[in-house]
Amino acid sequence: MPELPEVEALARFLGERTVGRTVVGADVGNIAALKTYDPPVTALVGATVRGWARHGKWLDMATFDDDGVDPHLLAHLSRGGWLRWYDEAPATAVRPRLGGSARGAVIALRVRLDDGSGFDLTEAGTTKRLAVHVVRSPDEVEQVRTLGVEPLSDAFTVEALGALLAARNQQVKGLLRDQSAIAGIGNAYSDEILHVARFSPYRLTRSFTPAETTALHAAVVGTLTAAVAASAGRPAKELKDAKRAGMRVHGRTGEPCPVCGDTVREVSFADRSMQYCPTCQTGGQVLADRRLSRLLK
Template identity: 60%
Template sequence: MPELPEVEALTDFLTEHLVGRRVARVLPVAVSVLKTYDPPVTAVEGARVAAVRRHGKFLDIATDGGLHLVTHLARAGWLQWRDRLPDGPPKPGRGPLALRVALETGEGFDLTEAGTQKRLAVYVVRDPAEVPGVARLGPDPLAGDFDEERLAALLTGERRRLKGALRDQSLIAGVGNAYSDEILHAARMSPFKVAASLTPGETHRLYEALRGTLTEAVERSRGLAAGRLKSEKRTGLRVHGRTGEPCPVCGDTIREVAFSDSSLQYCPTCQTGGRPLADRRLSRLLK
């Protein structure tokens, strides 16, 4: 799933390639991708792109006509830039193509989504705050006013475990499954630690890990073409998706806890005092 660093890099890339150019056509291929119908998606045709912005994990393409094409790439969605789009309209089918945006220059991009669960979402709105997911967003962790004191206030009274709290977009915007694992590894904290139980010293460690991990990921991705961002994310991850590999810090074996539709990875030595966490899926099978 694209998270804050990848969407930030896409924002930079599209700012360079879209701003000042006129939208010729917006061609939905999968009906499920459109989440708004008034204004229609065709209302942005003929407008020039005025700006590209990020709201958490949402991508916002603003036009000079006052409309915004807002996209959430969800778990399996992606944006593929094309220097030259194919001739003719795309054909509906069972392929990954969900929506195409064509510029007058002949360039454009495709929104694609792999798999059978179709969650990629596109909205056309007059104000990004009309998108429910954007309206619910918490503060951006890379914003200038997001300091340690603000993080401490967000965690006060938060009875959830750190893994779930970091992924809650209404608490902190932009962090998903992968970077929450990376942040907790950098902070040397268990993903099951209760958020409200952090001491001031632990809050400081978490804040430094949160800002540092995301800032480093953004810098690694900056300037890359859209097609290279996925591979850059994978190569930059230290624990997420690396079950069975040695921890790059201590050499212990990275372990996994699996859930119904996701999993987390962690290092026992760095994060849990050497104690393995119970794998909920395996525990259910043994009952």
């Protein structure tokens, strides 16, 4: 799933190529991905791109038009979604469909621009969660309106993190992934942050001392800043591989920890898994199951 660094890189990549261009086509390929109807997706046609932004893990294309609608195209790529850029977009029509295919990526939306370029929003896999919204303001989308603090903003201070940790007693990995608390961090970067900070993913949030809160804050900011820097300037097609290559523990079950050499371990859930280093994070204990493993200090 694309997270803050990759979505930020996509927003910058698209901003460099599309600002000032006029949308000449917006073809829906997967009707189920389109979550809004007013304004219609056709409101994008004839509008001029004025900029791209990121809200957590949401992409936002802002436009202006002569009708005063000034529609925004918002997209949440979810687990299997991605953006495919074309210097020369295909001229062939996108055939609408209700569902998806287990094989390959399905085109949810194709946007074509007046210089011949364009992009597809696509989704692979059998679970279809990609969400496309055409709205007058990003705040019309509840998931955007209710996002928590941006972790690379000035508002994300040690004190702000401390307040989130103290708000309710929960596993720290769950807090890091909670978009209503901290925007933009998902499963992969929460694994990376906790490995850098050397905390168990099962650590209870109210058990953090002031010094540990400072260490976790530094790990969040440092990990995301480095990932954004590593993604900057890369073409959209390279971002997924760059993300995987930069991971220390996430997705590296069975490999040696780059810090201590211990074997990276995994805990599996119904729809995801997490990776960690026992030596660095859990005092050597292997976490067999989230319901059975004890929380570690």
